[in-house]
Amino acid sequence: MGQIIDGKKIAQTIKDELKIEVDSLIKDHGITPGLAVILVGADPASESYVKGKRRTCKALGIYAKDYNLVAETSEEGLLTIIEELNQDDSIDGILVQLPLPSHINEEKILLAIDPKKDVDGFHPENIGRMMIGMDTFYSCTPYGIIKLLEYCDISTEGKHVCIVGRSNIVGKPVANLLLQKHNLANATVTVCHSRTPDIGYHTRQADIIIAAVGIPELITKDMVKEGAVIIDVGVNRVEDATKKRGYRLVGDVNFEEVKDYVSHITPVPGGVGPMTITMLMFNTIKSAKNRI
Ligand code: GUN
Numbered sequence: 001m002g003q004i005i006d007g008k009k010i011a012q013t014i015k016d017e018l019k020i021e022v023d024s025l026i027k028d029h030g031i032t033p034g035l036a037v038i039l040v041g042a043d044p045a046s047e048s049y050v051k052g053k054r055r056t057c058k059a060l061g062i063y064a065k066d067y068n069l070v071a072e073t074s075e076e077g078l079l080t081i082i083e084e085l086n087q088d089d090s091i092d093g094i095l096v097q098l099p100l101p102s103h104i105n106e107e108k109i110l111l112a113i114d115p116k117k118d119v120d121g122f123h124p125e126n127i128g129r130m131m132i133g134m135d136t137f138y139s140c141t142p143y144g145i146i147k148l149l150e151y152c153d154i155s156t157e158g159k160h161v162c163i164v165g166r167s168n169i170v171g172k173p174v175a176n177l178l179l180q181k182h183n184l185a186n187a188t189v190t191v192c193h194s195r196t197p198d199i200g201y202h203t204r205q206a207d208i209i210i211a212a213v214g215i216p217e218l219i220t221k222d223m224v225k226e227g228a229v230i231i232d233v234g235v236n237r238v239e240d241a242t243k244k245r246g247y248r249l250v251g252d253v254n255f256e257e258v259k260d261y262v263s264h265i266t267p268v269p270g271g272v273g274p275m276t277i278t279m280l281m282f283n284t285i286k287s288a289k290n291r292i
Helices: 005-029 044-060 076-088 106-112 124-131 140-151 169-177 198-203 273-289
Strands: 034-040 063-069 093-096 161-163 188-192 209-210 231-232 236-239 247-250
Touching: 005 044, 005 140, 005 273, 034 044, 034 076, 034 273, 044 063, 044 273, 076 093, 076 106, 093 140, 093 273, 140 169, 140 231, 140 273, 161 169, 161 198, 161 231, 169 188, 188 198
Parallel strands: 034 063, 034 093, 161 188, 161 209, 209 231
Antiparallel strands: 236 247
């Protein structure tokens, strides 16, 4: 039986440490970290993620400035809010939940966020800094994955990590982080995507597989090397009439098929998800410390 990586528990350990940092920022410096959380529209998955982010802010004593904007919000209107938040000294981080409605240019919005408040690590300046190993805000899911591996004592040094998915939010940044000359990285990295002819050929050779492609249970047992480590980033809703809400969440990996064949695996939910939120809090606190 492979070890199930308890992302919720590891996230809680980190959050306990972060709470102490927030308390001392408030007590010793009179600084309450502030995060603006902007949701445009009512996508159910985004609503659920944003709810989790706001709840965690509250638990840690971080001030969450909430924006729930209607889907018809104009690009200009959103840019005006971001500009105000860029100037607001009580705000250390600005989070615009993605995806945005199609009439809003996502690139334009991400570029408008002051890189010093870009706690999502999505601004090209911060992505560039990450790529060349400079200090910056690392994107939360990639950084959460690195932290998960660290807490589980799974070294990536010299290992073959195969990433399935090339998104700007997960695949590309996690590939870059794992390539860094750093003892929590130093991996040999392969990135597969929708135009890779035989994904299994690559994943079968990997010591660690990071699945971040958004296709329910794409990774099956025949695509995995025995004893590999599986990090499943996928959160897919699949119809399930036996559930009260009408769906269940599954990852990009067929958990039941591979769980006894691998050395470690993250569950969905309760694996990578809680780490993403935790690293957002980490970045917000890191930003607030710049006020000292
Ligand atoms: N949508 C999916 N993941 C994320 C994330 O990490 N940050 C933001 N802002 N939007 C997302």
